[in-house]
Amino acid sequence: MKPDSVIIELSPRFEVxxxxxxxxxxxxxxxxxxxQTIRAKRSAxxxxxSDWQALRxxxxxxxxxxxxxxxxxxxxxxxxxxxxxxxxxxxxDAREANHIVTExxxxxxxxxxxxxxxxxxxxxxLNEHLEEAGIQAIETDLxxxxxxxxxxxxxxxxxxxxxxNRSEIRALFQKAMNLPDLTDEPKALAAAARQYLREKFMSVxxxxxxxxxxxxxxxxxxxxxxxxxxxMCLTMPxxxxxxxxxxxxxxxxxxLGVFMxxxxxxxxxxxxxxxxxxxxxxxxxxxxxxxxxxxxxxxRTSVLADxxxxxxxxxxxxxxxxxxxxxxxxxxxxxxxxVYPGPIGAILTPQLVGTAHASSLPYASSLCGACYDVxxxxxxxxxxxxxxxxxxxxxxxxxxAGALDVEAWGMQGLATVxxxxxxxxxxxxxxxxxxxxxxxxxxxDQGPGPLAAWTAMRDLGAIPQQxxxxxxxxxxxxxx
Amino acid sequence: xxxALFITCFNDTLFPNTGKAVVEIxxxxxxxxxxxxxxxxxGQMHFNTGYQQAAMPLIRRFVDIFTPYDAIVSxxxxxxxxxxxxxxxxxxxxxxxxxxxxxxxxxxRVYEFSEFLVHKLAITDxxxxxxxxVTYHPTCHSxxxxxxxxxPERLLRAVRGxxxxxxxxxxxxxxxxxxxxxxxxDTSMAMLSDKIRHILDTRAEVCVAADNSxxxxxxxxxxxxxxxxxxxxxxxxxxxxxx
Numbered sequence: 001m002k003p004d005s006v007i008i009e010l011s012p013r014f015e016v017x018x019x020x021x022x023x024x025x026x027x028x029x030x031x032x033x034x035x036q037t038i039r040a041k042r043s044a045x046x047x048x049x050s051d052w053q054a055l056r057x058x059x060x061x062x063x064x065x066x067x068x069x070x071x072x073x074x075x076x077x078x079x080x081x082x083x084x085x086x087x088x089x090x091x092x093d094a095r096e097a098n099h100i101v102t103e104x105x106x107x108x109x110x111x112x113x114x115x116x117x118x119x120x121x122x123x124x125x126l127n128e129h130l131e132e133a134g135i136q137a138i139e140t141d142l143x144x145x146x147x148x149x150x151x152x153x154x155x156x157x158x159x160x161x162x163x164x165n166r167s168e169i170r171a172l173f174q175k176a177m178n179l180p181d182l183t184d185e186p187k188a189l190a191a192a193a194r195q196y197l198r199e200k201f202m203s204v205x206x207x208x209x210x211x212x213x214x215x216x217x218x219x220x221x222x223x224x225x226x227x228x229x230x231x232m233c234l235t236m237p238x239x240x241x242x243x244x245x246x247x248x249x250x251x252x253x254x255x256l257g258v259f260m261x262x263x264x265x266x267x268x269x270x271x272x273x274x275x276x277x278x279x280x281x282x283x284x285x286x287x288x289x290x291x292x293x294x295x296x297x298x299x300r301t302s303v304l305a306d307x308x309x310x311x312x313x314x315x316x317x318x319x320x321x322x323x324x325x326x327x328x329x330x331x332x333x334x335x336x337x338x339v340y341p342g343p344i345g346a347i348l349t350p351q352l353v354g355t356a357h358a359s360s361l362p363y364a365s366s367l368c369g370a371c372y373d374v375x376x377x378x379x380x381x382x383x384x385x386x387x388x389x390x391x392x393x394x395x396x397x398x399x400x401a402g403a404l405d406v407e408a409w410g411m412q413g414l415a416t417v418x419x420x421x422x423x424x425x426x427x428x429x430x431x432x433x434x435x436x437x438x439x440x441x442x443x444x445d446q447g448p449g450p451l452a453a454w455t456a457m458r459d460l461g462a463i464p465q466q467x468x469x470x471x472x473x474x475x476x477x478x479x480x
Numbered sequence: 481x482x483x484a485l486f487i488t489c490f491n492d493t494l495f496p497n498t499g500k501a502v503v504e505i506x507x508x509x510x511x512x513x514x515x516x517x518x519x520x521x522x523g524q525m526h527f528n529t530g531y532q533q534a535a536m537p538l539i540r541r542f543v544d545i546f547t548p549y550d551a552i553v554s555x556x557x558x559x560x561x562x563x564x565x566x567x568x569x570x571x572x573x574x575x576x577x578x579x580x581x582x583x584x585x586x587x588x589r590v591y592e593f594s595e596f597l598v599h600k601l602a603i604t605d606x607x608x609x610x611x612x613x614v615t616y617h618p619t620c621h622s623x624x625x626x627x628x629x630x631x632p633e634r635l636l637r638a639v640r641g642x643x644x645x646x647x648x649x650x651x652x653x654x655x656x657x658x659x660x661x662x663x664x665x666d667t668s669m670a671m672l673s674d675k676i677r678h679i680l681d682t683r684a685e686v687c688v689a690a691d692n693s694x695x696x697x698x699x700x701x702x703x704x705x706x707x708x709x710x711x712x713x714x715x716x717x718x719x720x721x722x723x
Contacts (some may be wrong), residue, residue: 019666028670308573326653330670364664366657366671367528369624383569389530390573411526415534418489418521419541428493443703453662457669458700461494468492468499472515 013360017335018327027163027332034162035329041269042320042374049265058258059377063314066249067304073216073249074295080219084281086291091243093298094124100294101126101208101241102133108239110135110206116223116230117141118210119157119317120243120296122339123352126208137208138200140229142193149176155333155341158267158319163332197229207233207288211244212316213259214293216251220280221293224263224273234277240288246295247304247313259316262376266318299352308387312347314377319344321371321381327364336361343371347384355391362388410450425469432463483511484549486563486590488556489521495692501719502555502593505606509597518545524562527570529659539570543582551600552590555715557622557690558658560592564626592622593715594690598631604638609722611641615684616714617675617698619691620653632690632714639717645682649674656697672701679709686710688717 021027046052066073078088091097105113113130115121115137127137127148139148143161147154150172154160161169170184173192182192209230213222221242223230234240250256264273282291303309322328322342333341338349338358346365350358362385371381396402417423438444439462447455454460483506487499506513523538542563546552554560564587571580597603616636622628636644655661655671662668675698679687687702689695692713699711 368653393530468496
C-alpha cells in the first residue's frame with residue numbers, strides 16, 4: 001500500500017508546466033548552456049575510463065543485491081550504528097520523519113539548524129515543517145541557499161539553481177545580504193555566500209544532512225560534496241541528524257570503491273569530488289557528540305515490491321540522466337512538479353506517490369534512451385517509463401472517465417484493425433478517402449481531432465495513393 | 481537466403497517508396513525478397529503508449545507470421561527495436577515462457593535495413609549515385625536502441641557523387657517519440673527547433689535517416705517553414721543510380 005502522507009509537491013500535468021516553462025526564453029538559454037557544459041565535462045572523464053562498463057555492471061550488481069536483501073542489511077546497519085554510539089530511528093513516511101527530526105531538535109532547545117544539501121529532506125519538506133514548528137533551517141549549499149533566499153523550488157537535484165544565471169543571483173544577493181556593490185563575478189558571489197554562511201557554521205549547534213551511502217557492515221555514513229559546507233555541518237555542531245532513504249545502503253566498506261568512481265564522474269564530471277565525509281557513530285571529543293540516523297521509507301518499499309520498477313531504487317542521485325535529457329534541457333525542472341525532475345524523476349515520483357497522482361510524468365519522455373546510456377548503475381529508464389505507462393492506462397481503464405476516453409477507444413479500435421489483415425487494408429483505403437478534405441498540395445496543414453496537436457506546428461504528408469503492399473501485389477502479377 | 485521484408489504499417493501506408501527502394505536494393509545485391517502479406521503492425525505504438533494488453537495479440541501475431549524466415553529486414557529502426565528489445569520484456573511481464581522462447585529464437589534474425597547490408601552481408605557499396613548535398617540524422621532507436629553503429633554513414637559515404645555533411649548535435653533526439661509528439665507537442669517542437677537549426681546549418685538539400693517516423697516529424701517542420709530542404713529514408717538515397 002502507498003503511504004498517504006507522501007508530500008512531494010505535484011504541480012499540474014507535465015505538459016501544462018512544460019508549456020509555461022518553454023515560453024521563458026531566459027530559462028531556455030540558461031538551461032541549454034548549463035546542461036551542455038556539464039555533459040561535456042562528464043563525457044570527458046567517463047570516456048577516459050577503459051573499465052567504465054565493468055564499473056557500471058558492478059554498480060548494478062551491488063545495488064541488485066541490496067534490493068534483494070534490504071531487510072537484512074537494514075537491521076545490520078542499525079546494529080552497527082547503535083554499537084558505534086549513534087541512535088537509529090525508523091520513519092514509515094514523511095510525517096513520521098518530520099516528527100522525529102522536530103522532536104530531536106526541540107530536545108536541544110535550539111530554534112536554528114544548519115543543513116547539508118539533502119534531497120531526502122526536500123522530499124519530506126522538512127524545512128517547511130520545521131518553520132511551522134518555529135525552527136529556522138538554514139541551507140548551506142550555495143545553490144540551495146540561492147533557492148532558499150529566492151523562495152523558489154529546486155529545479156535540479158545537484159544544482160538546484162541551474163535555472164538561474166549569475167546576474168539573477170547577484171540581484172538576489174544584493175537584496176538579501178544587503179550588498180549593493182556586489183558584482184556578478186562568480187568569485188565575488190561565492191565570497192558573499194561564504195561570509196554569510198561562516199557566521200552560521202560558527203554558532204549553530206544542530207545540523208541535518210542526508211546520506212549518499214551507508215555501510216551496513218560498519219555503520220558508517222558517507223556524504224559526498226563539493227563546497228566544504230557539508231564538512232562544516234558534519235563536524236562543527238554538537239548534534240547531527242541524518243535523514244536517509246532506506247535504499248542508500250551498501251553492504252560492505254569495499255563497495256564504496258565502486259561508487260566513488262561512478263558518482264563524481266557521472267555527477268559533476270570530476271574524477272573525484274573535493275569533499276568526502278565518512279563518519280561512524282560518535283567519536284568522544286571529536287565532532288558531534290549526538291548522532292541520529294533516521295531511516296525513511298516513504299513509498300520505497302512499494303517500489304521495491306515491483307519487479308520492473310525496483311531498479312529505480314538503484315539510483316545514486318548523480319543527475320547524469322537529467323543533464324543528458326533533451327526534454328529536461330528544454331523544460332527545466334519545475335515542470336516535473338517534484339523534488340526529483342528529469343528522467344529519474346519521471347520514474348521515481350510516480351512510484352513514490354502512485355501513478356494515479358502523477359499520471360503525466362511517465363509520458364514526459366520521447367524514450368530516446370540517452371538516460372539509460374549514461375546511468376552509472378544501469379537503470380533502464382525507458383523500460384520503466386513504458387512499464388509505468390502501462391500502469392497509468394490500466395488504472396485509467398478502471399474508471400468511468402477511462403472507459404469513455406477517446407484515446408483508449410482509438411487505441412483499442414486500431415488494435416482490432418491491426419489484428420486482421422483485411423481490416424487493416426480496408427482502413428488504409430478508408431484513411432486515404434477520409435483525408436481528402438484536409439489535403440492541400442500533398443500535405444495536411446490543419447488536421448482534425450487528435451491530428452490538430454501535430455499540425456499546429458508541423459505539416460503532415462498526406463497518405464499516398466498506393467500502399468506498398470498494393471504495389472507489391474501488382475509487381476507479383478506482372479512477374480507471373 | 482530467405483529474406484522477409486517487414487515493411488511496418490507506417491511505411492506500408494505512408495512511405496511506400498521506401499519499401500520499393502528496399503526491395504530494389506536487396507535484389508540488386510542478390511537477395512531473394514519475400515513479403516509476408518499477413519503482416520500489419522508490430523504493436524509498438526500501443527505498447528509504448530501504455531496499451532500493453534491491446535498490443536499483445538499484435539506481438540503474438542508478428543511472431544507467428546515471421547518465425548518461418550531466415551532473415552527479417554525492416555526499414556524502421558524503431559520497429560526493429562520493438563521486436564528485438566520490447567517483445568522479450570512483454571513476454572516476461574506476461575509470464576509467458578512459451579512466447580519468451582519464441583521471441584528469443586526470432587529476435588536475432590530481425591535486422592534493420594542498413595545493419596543487414598553492412599553487418600550481415602558486409603556490403604557498403606550498393607552501386608548508388610546521388611550527386612547532392614546530404615546530411616544524416618541518427619535516430620534514437622537506431623543509435624541507442626538497436627545500435628546500428630556507423631552502418632548508415634558507411635553506406636552513404638560509398639555513394640558516388642554525394643556531398644555528405646555530418647550533422648552537429650546528431651545524437652540528440654529530434655523530439656518525435658511516437659505519441660510524445662502529440663501528448664507533449666510543445667516540448668517536442670522545442671526539441672525539433674534545435675534539430676532543424678542544425679540541419680539548416682549544414683546547407684544540405686536532403687536530411688536522411690533510418691526511420692521515416694522521425695523524418696515525418698522533421699520533414700513536417702521543414703515543410704511548414706518552407707525551408708526547401710527535403711527528407712528521405714536512407715534506402716531512397718541508395719536506390720538512386722546513374723542514368
